[in-house]
Each structure stands twice: as C-alpha cells, then as structure tokens.
Amino acid sequence: MSTLHRAASLRRRQLLQLGAGTAALGVLGAPQVHAQSGPKIRIGFWPIAAGLPFYSAIELGYFKEAGLDVEPLKFAGAQQVMEAVLSGRADGTANGTGSANIAIGEIAQPGTFKIFCSNPSNVKNVLDEVIVPVASPAKVMADLKGKRIASGPGIQNVTLAKTVLERGGAVGATVVELPIGQHVAALAAGQIDGAYTLEPTGTIGRMNGTTRVLEAGVIAHYVLGDPNAPWFGGSASLSSDFIKKHPDAAKKFVAAYGKGVTYVRTKAAEARQYLKGYTAIEGPLTGEVPLAAYTMYNEFTPADVAHFQKFFDLFSEKGIFSSRLMVDSMLYKG
Numbered sequence: 001m002s003t004l005h006r007a008a009s010l011r012r013r014q015l016l017q018l019g020a021g022t023a024a025l026g027v028l029g030a031p032q033v034h035a036q037s038g039p040k041i042r043i044g045f046w047p048i049a050a051g052l053p054f055y056s057a058i059e060l061g062y063f064k065e066a067g068l069d070v071e072p073l074k075f076a077g078a079q080q081v082m083e084a085v086l087s088g089r090a091d092g093t094a095n096g097t098g099s100a101n102i103a104i105g106e107i108a109q110p111g112t113f114k115i116f117c118s119n120p121s122n123v124k125n126v127l128d129e130v131i132v133p134v135a136s137p138a139k140v141m142a143d144l145k146g147k148r149i150a151s152g153p154g155i156q157n158v159t160l161a162k163t164v165l166e167r168g169g170a171v172g173a174t175v176v177e178l179p180i181g182q183h184v185a186a187l188a189a190g191q192i193d194g195a196y197t198l199e200p201t202g203t204i205g206r207m208n209g210t211t212r213v214l215e216a217g218v219i220a221h222y223v224l225g226d227p228n229a230p231w232f233g234g235s236a237s238l239s240s241d242f243i244k245k246h247p248d249a250a251k252k253f254v255a256a257y258g259k260g261v262t263y264v265r266t267k268a269a270e271a272r273q274y275l276k277g278y279t280a281i282e283g284p285l286t287g288e289v290p291l292a293a294y295t296m297y298n299e300f301t302p303a304d305v306a307h308f309q310k311f312f313d314l315f316s317e318k319g320i321f322s323s324r325l326m327v328d329s330m331l332y333k334g
Helices: 003-027 049-059 078-086 099-108 155-167 180-188 201-207 218-222 240-245 247-266 268-275 283-287 302-317
Strands: 040-045 069-074 113-121 128-133 148-151 174-177 194-198 211-216 231-239
Touching (some): 040 049, 049 069, 049 268, 099 113, 128 218, 148 180, 155 218, 180 194, 218 231, 231 240, 268 283
Parallel strands (some): 148 194
Antiparallel strands (some): 128 194
C-alpha cells in the first residue's frame, strides 16, 4: 500500500472513530447546546430591584436555553430606557421601567410598545413610599405642608410626588428633582424635609438609622384610592417592530422571562443574589429590600386593567399625556 493510501485509510478510521464517539455521547445524554442563530435581543433596564426576573433569567440561563441571544443594556433612568426603544437602540424594556414613561413613548410613536409583564406595588408589596428624617415630627402626609420634598427625576416621579402631596393634604410643598440614590443623604444633611422615593431607599435609611418611612404604598392610596390596589408603576415590554419581525423569538423571550418571574415568586430568598451586579443592592441590603410582585400579560384581570387605566388617566388629567391612552391596546397578546 502506498504512503498516500495508508494516510487516506488512517484518516477514514479516525473519522469513523470520531463519529462513533459522537454517537456514544448522544446515547449517554451529553449536554445539548441550543444554537443561538436568531436575532440579538437588546433589553434596556435601569438598576433597581424590580428587574429581578430579568436578572435571574439571564444568570440562570433561561434565555440561552431557549436559544436566544439577549443583551442587557443598563441606563440611568426609565426615560432613557424608553427613548432607546423609540430610537431602535433597544428592542424592549425590563421590569421597573416606568409604565408612564413607556406610555409617553407610545403616544409619541403609536403602536411601538407591547407590555408583557408589569410589577404592581401597594402597601403590602412595597416599592413607593414617602420618607422623612428619623427625628422628623411628621406623622401624616399633611404634616409636610410647605416643606421641601424630593422626588426621583423624570415626569412619572415628579407628577406622582405632586399628586400624593396634594391629595394627602401637604399643601404648599415644593417638589425638587433629585436622583433617588441621593435621597437618604440629602435628608440626613437637612437639605430636604422628605422624599417621595422608591425602594431600596427606605430600607437603606432604616438600616443606617437616618430616615423612616412616613407612609408606604402611597400611589395605591392617593392615586388609586385603595392602599391594597395594584399600582402597575413599572413594566417589561417588547417593541411591536421586534415582535412583527421575529414572532418566534418574541414568544420564546416572553416565555423565558416568565420562567424568571416564576423563579422569583417561588424562590425569592434564593433569587435575591442576582440583585448584585445589576443594581447597587449588595451585602445585608440584599436580604432586606422588599421585592415587587409581578403580573404577566395573560394574568391580568379586568380589575387589574381598570386600576392600570386609572393610573394612566391621571397623566391625561394632568396634561402630561396629550391624549387618553388605553392600557388594553398596549398589552401583549401572545
């Protein structure tokens, strides 16, 4: 046999052995890797606890298991997340993105956003609250009359802060925009008298002994009229353009995201570890910060939609929305 023939024969034996080995691995149940041949899915988020299902789904590999290539994009605030979707730099939003911010984007470009999950809060599932210095004499909202009150930046935060103070009897209060991460320090320094803020701010102030919660669940109380009503203040969404171009990928993404929601619901203590890296919540705070509730698109009841609509209608009444926006038209239909 010539050298050339021997080399060819050896090569054939090697290929046969490789094929046999691969087949054996298949029989033995070797790990299957789902090819990620679909589109890159860019999801905007801002670093707050409400995005936990998204963080968990990434860290636990739920998106990869579905064969999806998901890229998390961190932004400084909810408005920037919404603007990224409008400009085509992002394909959707994670939970925690202000629902009113999303609505403003929807009004600017009708048909852009489809909400597939929202994070309701109230007096039990605490996200929103008014806090004061620990030594403040204020006992009820009306005690903040004429005071200087901070609010997180952005039209949703400012509008809600003004409404809560007004309906709570705190007439003459002045609302100033201030990054939420600065609320506790500003209160401790006496620069402000109170703050309409979002968790984990209240927990941080309580843990370091500088602030206390005057009232939690203030949006449910003063905007929806019931402290136990669900305030759908933040939502996860996909752009209609992405859903139209990639319907299969969109369905897989929503399903994988839903697995993240189920994980947070059933294993909340375990899920808290995934706040680290995506938010500034670390150390002992990880185990203390309240976690949001979640409602998937196929879980909304008529009562939920009515409460959601009442929240949107506030912005129409205040002239923030140029027209009345119907919540049902923005819900993802599957």
